[in-house]
Amino acid sequence: MDLPDEWTAGTVSANGIDIRYYRAGSGDPVVLAHGMYADGRCWARLGSDLADEYEVVAYDARGHGRSDAPETGYDIDTRVADLVGLVAELGLDDPVLGGHSMGAATVAWAAAEHPSLPRGVFLEDPSRFRGTPETSVEAAREAGRERLRESKSRSVEERVERHYEEAGRDDHDEAQVRRLAVATDDCSPHVVKIAQEHPPVERAFDDVACRTLVLRRDVGVDDRVEDLRAAERLADGRLVHVPDAGHHVFLDEYDAAAAELRTFLRRL
Numbered sequence: 001m002d003l004p005d006e007w008t009a010g011t012v013s014a015n016g017i018d019i020r021y022y023r024a025g026s027g028d029p030v031v032l033a034h035g036m037y038a039d040g041r042c043w044a045r046l047g048s049d050l051a052d053e054y055e056v057v058a059y060d061a062r063g064h065g066r067s068d069a070p071e072t073g074y075d076i077d078t079r080v081a082d083l084v085g086l087v088a089e090l091g092l093d094d095p096v097l098g099g100h101s102m103g104a105a106t107v108a109w110a111a112a113e114h115p116s117l118p119r120g121v122f123l124e125d126p127s128r129f130r131g132t133p134e135t136s137v138e139a140a141r142e143a144g145r146e147r148l149r150e151s152k153s154r155s156v157e158e159r160v161e162r163h164y165e166e167a168g169r170d171d172h173d174e175a176q177v178r179r180l181a182v183a184t185d186d187c188s189p190h191v192v193k194i195a196q197e198h199p200p201v202e203r204a205f206d207d208v209a210c211r212t213l214v215l216r217r218d219v220g221v222d223d224r225v226e227d228l229r230a231a232e233r234l235a236d237g238r239l240v241h242v243p244d245a246g247h248h249v250f251l252d253e254y255d256a257a258a259a260e261l262r263t264f265l266r267r268l
Contacts, residue, residue: 003044006051014085015078017068021059021086025051028119029095030265031087032058033103035127036194037148039065039183045176046250049258054096054265059086060186061103069188076198079106084114096265100124101247102194105201112207120268122213122261124249126201129216130230144192151184159184172251205233212237213264215249215257238264 003009007024022040024047032043040058047056060067062082063074073082083106087095097118099107104126111121135143151159159181164170205212212234216227218241231239240260245252 003041004048006048007044011066012086012089014089015073015081017062017070017073017082019059019062019068019082019086020066021057021090022047024048024056025054027054029055029057029092031083031092031095031097032056033083033097033099033106034058034061034064035099035101035103036144036191037064037151037184037187038100038180039186041065042176042179042183044179045173045254046258046261050265055092057086057090057092057095059083061106063188063191063194065183065186069190071190072193074190074193076105076109079194080110080113083107083110084117087117094119096120096122096268098122098124098261099126100250101127105198108201108204108208109198111210111212112204115207115209118210120211120213120264121208122215122264123201124215124257125217125247126214128198129201130226131200132198141192144194145189148184148187148189148192156181156185167246167252169252173254176251202230202233205230205237208237209235211264211268213260214239215245215260216241217246217249218243 003022007022009022011018011020030050034040034042039060043058047058050056063069097107104123107121108123111118160177163177214231224241228239231237242249242253242256250257
């Protein structure tokens with residue numbers, strides 16, 4: 001699905017692969033990392049809104065979208081190196097790094113391992129936030145393979161319809177839902193290798209030096225307490241549970257999440 005007219009696209013070679021990126025706006029740079037099975041174009045709504053004040057760069061992670069899909073390199077260290085390489089190749093100074101799910105985990109560990117790189121960080125419901133799945137790595141990968149096969153067997157229209165059925169709500173932005181549906185077609189089977197053990201994201205917080213915003217799904221009281229305790233490991237962090245939001249916080253409750261992010265960015 002095409003991006004709005006104000007976006008441009010390009011490719012850089014970084015960390016041994018070609019990485020596709022999408023760019024809009026001008027100003028201080030904001031780099032966006034998407035979740036598993038998505039691609040950089042899935043940031044179109046938020047990125048377009050931010051582009052009136054910032055230079056926004058969204059990219060396709062390896063195995064996703066129009067970036068290379070080698071057989072190897074889906075571990076967290078390599079994903080971090082891809083992101084750091086992209087920033088270097090594009091010459092982005094003091095960027096804000098943001099990510100969703102898998103991308104949020106990548107951003108968190110990039111900030112921990114390269115504390116002088118980002119000016120700020122925001123994380124949308126990071127995967128493996130406080131723990132790791134109880135299932136084995138191979139079981140998680142097989143579930144991922146099945147999900148990808150099943151999704152690709154459906155038409156885009158069927159995927160969109162199923163999204164609304166599973167979400168149990170009809171107020172999701174249709175263009176964004178469609179971008180997520182289309183992104184599945186460009187996912188390599190190799191992306192399931194992302195489903196492997198790595199430390200919970202909260203452990204990265206000990207080494208994140210910059211100001212950080214964590215936007216989390218709406219959860220019960222016990223989980224809220226544990227989430228807030230995890231966020232206390234940040235040197236300068238704020239965690240917000242967005243009411244009525246699920247894993248896709250910006251899709252579920254865009255106005256509330258975007259307002260939190262705008263305030264965060266302006267205070268950096």
